[in-house]
Amino acid sequence: MYRQGLNYSFAKLRNGSLKNYVSDHYQLGYLLVGYGRQKYGHNFWGKVIRHAARFKPPLYPWQGAIKKYTGKKHSQFVNNAFHYYNEQWQQQSKIAVNFTTKQTSFATDYKYSSLLPNGQMVVLKRSYREIPTFYLIDKDGNENKIAVCDIAYDDYFSANTHQLVYGTLKPDARWAYRKFSDLRILEIATGTIKTISHRKRYFSPVIAQDGSMVAAVEMTTDQRSNIVLPDGTGNLLKTINSEPGGVFMFPKFFNDGRPVVTATRNQKGEMALQKINWSRVQ
Numbered sequence: 001m002y003r004q005g006l007n008y009s010f011a012k013l014r015n016g017s018l019k020n021y022v023s024d025h026y027q028l029g030y031l032l033v034g035y036g037r038q039k040y041g042h043n044f045w046g047k048v049i050r051h052a053a054r055f056k057p058p059l060y061p062w063q064g065a066i067k068k069y070t071g072k073k074h075s076q077f078v079n080n081a082f083h084y085y086n087e088q089w090q091q092q093s094k095i096a097v098n099f100t101t102k103q104t105s106f107a108t109d110y111k112y113s114s115l116l117p118n119g120q121m122v123v124l125k126r127s128y129r130e131i132p133t134f135y136l137i138d139k140d141g142n143e144n145k146i147a148v149c150d151i152a153y154d155d156y157f158s159a160n161t162h163q164l165v166y167g168t169l170k171p172d173a174r175w176a177y178r179k180f181s182d183l184r185i186l187e188i189a190t191g192t193i194k195t196i197s198h199r200k201r202y203f204s205p206v207i208a209q210d211g212s213m214v215a216a217v218e219m220t221t222d223q224r225s226n227i228v229l230p231d232g233t234g235n236l237l238k239t240i241n242s243e244p245g246g247v248f249m250f251p252k253f254f255n256d257g258r259p260v261v262t263a264t265r266n267q268k269g270e271m272a273l274q275k276i277n278w279s280r281v282q
Contacts, residue, residue, distance in 0.1 A: 196234035
C-alpha cells in the first residue's frame with residue numbers, strides 16, 4: 001500500500017475496511033514482527049511479550065512494552081517499520097522486470113511461475129473470468145495459451161524445459177466419498193497431455209530436468225506418507241516410506257536428480273528439510 005501511495009492509518013490496517021481493500025491483521029503482524037527482529041534482535045519480541053503480560057504499565061501494556069525496549073512510541077515504531085519496508089521495495093522496483101501488465105478491473109493470479117532457459121515463463125493463470133489455464137509468457141509479456149488445467153486439489157505444478165506435471169482430481173465412478181489424484185504430463189510445445197498414474201493419491205509433483213522421472217507425495221488411506229518416483233510413462237521406480245506419523249511435502253530434485261530434497265514433518269509437528277539419496281534406498 002505504501003508502494004501505491006496509500007498511507008492508511010494503523011487502525012484501518014489492523015481492523016480492515018469495508019471501503020478499501022487492505023491486508024488483514026496477520027499480514028500486518030508478519031511485517032511488524034519481521035521488522036522488530038531485524039532492527040532490535042531475535043530476543044526483542046520475547047522481552048516485549050513478557051513485559052506486556054505483567055501489565056506494566058496497566059494501561060496499554062503492549063504499547064508500553066514497545067516503548068520500553070525501542071525508546072519509541074508504538075505509532076512511531078509502526079511508521080518506522082513501513083518506512084523501512086518502503087525503502088526495500090523501492091530498491092527492488094529498480095531491478096525488477098514485469099512480465100505482465102497490471103490488471104485493474106478484476107483480480108488475476110499468475111501461480112507457480114517457472115522460468116525456462118530461453119527466458120520464457122510457464123505459469124498457471126486463473127481469474128474470475130477464466131478457468132485455470134497454463135500459459136507461456138515471453139520476454140515482452142505476450143501470453144500464449146498452452147492448455148486448460150484439469151480440476152485438481154490445488155494449483156501446484158512443476159515444469160522443465162519441455163514439459164510440466166500436475167495432479168488432477170478423479171472421483172470414483174461409484175463411491176462419492178472416494179477420490180483420487182493422478183499425475184498428468186503436459187508437453188509445453190504441443191499442448192498434448194498424457195496420464196501417468198491411475199487411481200492413485202499423488203500430490204505436489206515435480207518433474208526432473210531431463211523428464212526421465214517424476215517425484216510426488218503419496219498419501220495412503222491409512223494416513224501414511226510416501227515419496228513415489230515414477231518414470232515418464234508411469235512405471236514406479238522407487239517408493240520412499242516416511243517414519244510412522246511423518247509427512248513428506250513438496251519434494252524437489254537436487255543436482256543430477258539422484259537426491260530428493262523434501263520438507264518433512266514428524267509426529268510431534270516438528271519440521272525439517274531432508275535430503276534423500278533415493279538410489280540407495282532399499
